[in-house]
Amino acid sequence: MEKVGILVVSYGSREAAIIDALNRSLNYNVKLFVADRQLNPFNKKRSRKHVVIPDLNNKDICKFAETNEDEIDFVIVGPEKPIIAGLRDLIEQKTKIPVLCPRQKYAIEASKIEQRLLFKEIAPNANPRFQIFNPKDYKNNIDVRKDVYLWLDQLENRAVIKPDKPSAGKGVGVWGDHFTAREELFEHFMSNFQYGSVIIEEKIDGEESSFQVFSDGEHIIPLPSVRDYKRAFNKDKGPNTGGMGSYKDVQDYLPFLTAKDRDDELSLANKIFQKWKEKIGDKTALRGVPLYLAFMHSKSGIKILENNSRPGDPEIINILPLLKDDFVDVCYQMLNRTLTKIRFGKAASVLTYKVPPNYGGYMTVFPHFVDKTAVNTPVDLSKANSLVNKYSDQLRVYPGSMEIRDSKIFALSSRAVAILGISDSIEEAREISLEGVGAISGGALWNRTDIASKQHILNSKRTMELLRSNK
Ligand code: AMP
Numbered sequence: 001m002e003k004v005g006i007l008v009v010s011y012g013s014r015e016a017a018i019i020d021a022l023n024r025s026l027n028y029n030v031k032l033f034v035a036d037r038q039l040n041p042f043n044k045k046r047s048r049k050h051v052v053i054p055d056l057n058n059k060d061i062c063k064f065a066e067t068n069e070d071e072i073d074f075v076i077v078g079p080e081k082p083i084i085a086g087l088r089d090l091i092e093q094k095t096k097i098p099v100l101c102p103r104q105k106y107a108i109e110a111s112k113i114e115q116r117l118l119f120k121e122i123a124p125n126a127n128p129r130f131q132i133f134n135p136k137d138y139k140n141n142i143d144v145r146k147d148v149y150l151w152l153d154q155l156e157n158r159a160v161i162k163p164d165k166p167s168a169g170k171g172v173g174v175w176g177d178h179f180t181a182r183e184e185l186f187e188h189f190m191s192n193f194q195y196g197s198v199i200i201e202e203k204i205d206g207e208e209s210s211f212q213v214f215s216d217g218e219h220i221i222p223l224p225s226v227r228d229y230k231r232a233f234n235k236d237k238g239p240n241t242g243g244m245g246s247y248k249d250v251q252d253y254l255p256f257l258t259a260k261d262r263d264d265e266l267s268l269a270n271k272i273f274q275k276w277k278e279k280i281g282d283k284t285a286l287r288g289v290p291l292y293l294a295f296m297h298s299k300s301g302i303k304i305l306e307n308n309s310r311p312g313d314p315e316i317i318n319i320l321p322l323l324k325d326d327f328v329d330v331c332y333q334m335l336n337r338t339l340t341k342i343r344f345g346k347a348a349s350v351l352t353y354k355v356p357p358n359y360g361g362y363m364t365v366f367p368h369f370v371d372k373t374a375v376n377t378p379v380d381l382s383k384a385n386s387l388v389n390k391y392s393d394q395l396r397v398y399p400g401s402m403e404i405r406d407s408k409i410f411a412l413s414s415r416a417v418a419i420l421g422i423s424d425s426i427e428e429a430r431e432i433s434l435e436g437v438g439a440i441s442g443g444a445l446w447n448r449t450d451i452a453s454k455q456h457i458l459n460s461k462r463t464m465e466l467l468r469s470n471k
């Protein structure tokens with residue numbers, strides 16, 4: 001069997017799922033090298049060489065690649081930080097190893113302004129109305145406030161604040177959720193504006209979906225749509241998180257959308273990709289996952305909330321286990337510009353994340369729900385892993401922000417472990433995911449209990465019906 005050496009740059013559960021998909025290859029003898037944010041038990045067990053680089057800095061990742069250059073055939077990068085910081089450009093300069101992610105210049109996740117300007121040019125109808133505020137244009141806060149309020153008049157206050165770059169300020173803020181008065185909105189705005197440019201855009205009502213593509217730079221293969229649960233607590237309350245769970249339906253589109261919505265998504269993504277590719281002229285720049293569009297389905301069609309330049313965490317985890325093609329072959333097709341088709345099994349999948357007590361501010365809001373005696377105790381994954389054997393291909397347990405310490409497994413500060421159920425319906429997939437969740441003990445971990453619940457999906461359906469009837 002052909003041997004292949006693959007370096008995976010890993011942040012959390014998303015990369016455990018990538019490693020699992022590579023490791024299940026039937027066509028190749030896979031040797032894995034992992035540059036990891038922590039001593040992840042899943043990744044460690046499956047890798048030939050594993051190195052921990054807690055801040056995932058490109059210099060150290062590249063050094064690891066250089067040291068093992070003879071054995072590595074290509075690199076896959078999951079997290080945004082190294083991609084945005086130009087890991088592909090660096091490794092491809094220093095070694096002969098190709099890297100599977102967009103080039104730095106086209107990793108537009110780095111700038112919300114760049115994204116808005118690109119979409120304004122090539123898909124204006126999908127952009128919410130927006131205005132850019134640049135600190136360099138202002139001498140004092142009085143003028144800033146005047147301009148912000150003028151724009152709020154036009155938006156009738158229904159605004160979303162977005163720092164251009166991931167910043168030390170308060171980040172994205174949504175009218176009605178994070179503030180209900182102009183003063184509060186302005187305070188949120190200023191907390192970001194002190195660090196750099198900020199967008200104020202129209203708040204869009206609707207239902208969200210995540211749309212990802214695999215690309216070889218010339219072609220895109222759209223992946224099935226996934227619904228992410230961004231908010232920390234049940235009923236979509238609490239602060240935004242990286243995503244507390246997600247689901248996909250048996251077909252490629254979500255239960256609250258229609259086949260026509262999916263067609264609209266496909267034509268929008270194709271239009272964006274074709275026009276963007278023409279502008280660039282570099283046939284390999286956009287390989288990997290250059291488009292991961294967060295859509296809002298509104299009464300006036302699809303709007304783009306943002307674009308990411310990497311696979312979604314958790315969204316890609318809902319999809320990778322359903323691949324019918326060998327994932328190593330798919331990676332080679334992306335690298336060789338021969339990606340024309342990917343086959344997926346028809347199944348639903350539901351993912352629930354278990355997270356540590358402080359994540360999303362849970363311990364502060366619900367202190368009485370946290371078993372204080374269990375905080376920072378080891379997490380026992382053994383029962384869940386036995387269930388994986390029982391369910392065979394229908395359950396996956398992917399540790400993320402977890403490390404091996406003294407031969408035990410401990411949760412760190414971010415999303416700890418993803419539990420994915422796969423079945424013929426969302427309901428069954430959800431039951432399997434929740435059975436896996438119930439089998440994990442220790443560490444005072446908690447999870448949202450309404451991921452893919454009947455009620456939550458019904459609410460999404462009702463919202464869409466209402467929006468469509470009030471057109
Ligand atoms: P982001 O940090 O850009 O992923 O945004 C976080 C969340 O803010 C999204 O998942 C949406 O729920 C919400 N959001 C962002 N932009 C908008 C918008 N223009 N209208 C309504 N909600 C938005």
Ligand code: GLY
Binds near residue numbers: 228311313315
């Ligand atoms: N689940 C949201 C993200 O990957 O950005």
